[in-house]
Amino acid sequence: MDDDLVTRLKAYEGHRAAVAGTGKDPVNLPMIRHWCEALGDTNPAYSGPDAVAPPTMLQAWTMGGLTGHTGRSPAYDELLALLDESGCTSVVATDCEQEYLRPLRPGDEITFDTVIESVSGRKTTKLGTGHFVTTRTDVRVGGALVGTHRFRILKYAPARQRKKPPRPRPVVNRDNAGFWEGVEQRRLLIQRCTACATLRFPWLPGCAHCGGPDWDTVEANGGGTVYSYVVMHHPPFPAFTESDHGADAAGPYAVVLVELAEGVRMISNVVGTPYDKVRIGMPVRLEFRVYDDDLVLPVFRAAEEDA
Template identity: 45%
Template sequence: MSEPTDYEARLQAFVGRELVARRPGPDPVNVPMIRHWVEAMEDGNPIYLDDEAARATGRDGVVAPASMMQAWTMRGYAASVRPDTAPAGPSASDDLTGLLAEGGYTSVVATDSDFEFVRELVPGDHVSVEERVESISPEKKTGLGTGRFISTVKTYRDASGEVVATQRWRILRFRPAEKPAPKPARPRPAINPDNAFWFEAAREHRLVVQRCADCKSLRHPPGPACPQCGSFQWDTARSSGDGHVYTFTVNHHPRHPAFDYPLVVAVIELAEGTRLIANMTGVAPADVEVGMPVALDWLDDGDLSLPIFRPKES
């Protein structure tokens, strides 16, 4: 077994050490706070607010919900933000947090809490808490990132020092996993009344070609009038998606982060006779050839769908 590193030894030196010295809660157990708690939790058990109902169960009177144990020792919002209420000098907890940050474990998430209750709390009880480090795990890989599980034991006592509950508390301190930046969306086309139909069909993965309603000639890109006969009447024909590479270019620069480079931009001549500009997929740029038979595919980018073409299987 290899010797622990200096950092590991410094970290493990915290095991068994007191993190939080015994500290009393700001207020004794009281019925108004119990009332707020049970209303927020929608807990209708009458033993928390009704003395008679509590005595009917053999208790001397109302008791606090066990789940409130930790709440009685919380310092409150003001104490957490006002510098004049902070303890003088760094605490052992601050020292451990600093050492973990030194190792890059700067993020934290609570993983589990296990309570053992010795007795119920009643109004007038004044609860204190103290905390010790139980264990610090070796470095582990998790879905959140590489980190260490820190297990501590919190001991809750009443005013006489008797233990009323213990809580095993575990957190994960971790180095956030580096996430690749999301790929930006492709630049959006300028959609107008003349071409909106084409993009709407593309969203349904239909490749259509504008067709003159009078002379039946096909045209692309779309336009308001037929260049052959001048008619303003038109409908569409659905393309089979078959075609061939009429010409192409391979783009290297300038680069846009929404695209993968080198980028093949091809003029595709469809079987129906019209041409359109589209990207190629499923082929190395060096293997693209003029005349190469292609078949239709689709690229979906959010609310935008565009036809792309891949080599047609022979």
């Protein structure tokens, strides 16, 4: 069976994954600037009237974004589907190699072709057993080859976890220990400066308003609204999968900034509501969720769900 699968996989070597692809945008200074700012690269060669693009941006000019490219060949999708059918349903990028023949300059119009260069035999890694797939993209300007990008992934069947890892623990220190003690008692405590009565969250060693070091606490009444949120997308992590304690399944999930009725804001999760139904201004109510024998966290539930 394995030999037959490898034969079928290797039949895809040399097939085109993309033909006559065109860069979504010409090489341009704004994108070069964003790239350099993100990486902290201040090389003067990447700015000014004679600027060139950083060589490592080679792949960036070929990316298709959310809508993809025209000219995409079905061969690569067929190969991945065959690997899925064999049980290799997970994927991880392993490495890439680039070759540069000449610098890219603002105004250059990119075209490219991608070929399935190689598919490995069955390999066993710490992640699981699967196959390495390497694609080669030849990048051209005006028909002339300017660079080559090789990209390698591992499509694998995840190794069985002998024991589910514990959910990550919050960092407890002398400045926030009182907050976590309150959580253990199912109370959400907010610091209050005893000098100016300013409430603060998260907990801090001194008042940011007046600088006073002394404080006491008030207990939140549990009401609030979603002030802002982001949706997190990432591969499943075993510690965050669904459990007997009612923990939410791995993402996508919404991370929310809740404005409490008392006026301070805190980061948490909204449970019981799909991530794409969370909205700014949505009323929420506090609840305490038990994730395992030693971990209780404050989370929020849509208030209308309690009605």
